[in-house]
Amino acid sequence: MRQSFRSVYDVQQLLKRFGIFVYVGERLWDIELMMDEIKKIYQHQLIDQQTYLSAMAVLKKEHQWEKERSNKKD
Template structure:
């Protein structure tokens, strides 16, 4: 699958494909959980490296926005 992941909505949609809906009310905590879930999906070969890298980049960008 092509890595067309550019927004947090795209990351959430990717995770939702595997039944993972992450919302705790703590956005930074959610980002941590999303990264963990993505790492597991990648480890088990359920998502391609390009998807994993694109999603992680979006999460890192969002984390930087929140740190400002």
């Protein structure tokens, strides 16, 4: 199952296929939890390396953007 991702929504759809729904209420925490779940799915060899790397790249980029955005609020 090789897949590339463009947005957090795409990653959420992948997680949903495994029955994983993430909503903590704080977007930054949601992204961090999604990163943990993607790592676990990859470690259990349920997704290939390219899918893992693509999903993590999207999540890391979005995580950084959210951190910068929250710093501007403060």
